[in-house]
Amino acid sequence: MSIRGSNLLTLGGLSREALLEILDTAESFVEVNQRTVKKVPALKGRVVASLFFEESTRTRLSFETAAKRLGADVVSLAVASSSVKKGESLRDTIATIDALGLDAVVLRHRSSGAAEQVSRYVPHVRVINAGDGMHQHPTQGLLDAFTVRQVLAARRGLSGSETGSSLFEGLRVLIVGDIRHSRVARSDIAAYATLGAQVRVAAPGTLLPSDISNWPVEVVDNFDEALEWADVVGLLRLQQERGTGAFVPSLEEFTFTYGLTQERAARLRPETLITHPGPMNRGVEVDSAVADLPSALISQQVSNGVPIRMAVLYLTVAAPKENS
């Protein structure tokens, strides 16, 4: 089941082939982004609405850049200065924007399930989830897997698409931190596990979701040992806006037990990669010097945001609906 012609609400349930199709398509868009003219006419004349009900820098910028580089027109709602502030409901806001003639909506919302709800309000529009509450952030999961594959393939002198999913077979991925509140963790785990990686998570018990036993992951007891095991360490932001502060005794305590400090980073094997979705709390989940190590892929993750989102918009919006 490809995402061609459908919505992208979650990575849960997508097949390995569907994920690889997105990663391989993104690789073509990396090349487009290296050209002097960084634009193709694949979505010429289409209208993409960017609706961010929650703050965002990189996701919003890269989605809007991606849509423009595909030739689409972007309608962007500045929520802070819109009728949302007068109490307009999500449904009415969507209906108003839809009246302008939309092909796709990119939605960021603080409520889990908001993207799915919008997809029912406007079934003729492709909905792309740009982060909904604590549920999913599909394009972040995709770009993390894409970045890891790109770096591992380059070490072998290959392009990512030449390696398919082979570099994920048995890849040891350790996701650390606020798993409970993290939509990035949920999308990352779905992507890595479907592609064939072994995923473990490390977090204080209070920051683990109650249904963790149903996830395709193992919970590690000893974080320091797990660091030696890992090929990839995926750090998460401690989400103070979602009340994480109440789940740990103090930020210092969290850093002391689960932060990637310089001492801990020294336990990593030299080839181990570090990812972080940003924005970073330097000195909390990651030491500032560790964040700037060459094995930290944070800036590559940001640069891959545009090609991954171009691939998602291209496949979902440009394709006619399949199986209909």
Added chain:
Amino acid sequence: MNSEEARQDRERGLAFVVKSQLLSVEDVSRALTRMAHEIIERNLSVEKLIIVGLQRGGVAIAERLAKQLAHIAGVPVRFETLDVSFYRDDIGSNPLKTSSRTTLSGNLAGSTVVLVDDVLFTGRTIRAALQALSDWGRPDAVQLAVLVDRGHRELPIRPDFVGKNLPTSLSESVRASLEGVWLGVKPQ
């Protein structure tokens, strides 16, 4: 053949039942040698040439042509690939083509581009390629080399170098590669 290859073959219109072989591997080789000579005859300054293979069927043919040109002229000849999936005019109405690698880079000003494809049919791939090329600047000239011209043009496009002119009916399909040229019928 795995399902991904089969799907890509379907996208390229290549999944078919063979009716007859029209060119052997040797015939293809001879046709490409002749085309290489014709390209040199038309282009006095070989060093200005960029041979651009269109993904996916044109790539191997373009690579062979570039080698032959280099061999005949005794100078290196630049070979690149171009994927036109994002420039097609059937986006939104037909299934998306799987995109492949584009190696073309830099500015094409001052060069002569020879686009190479396996089969010239409606001309829509070439239209997309011409649109794509303009994003790399303004070449002095663009020429078109195809292994097979099967007719049925839907746009005013004409090849400069042809391996084999092959009148076909719309119910037939053509497979052309370095290994040979076959005529077949499309599966229903």
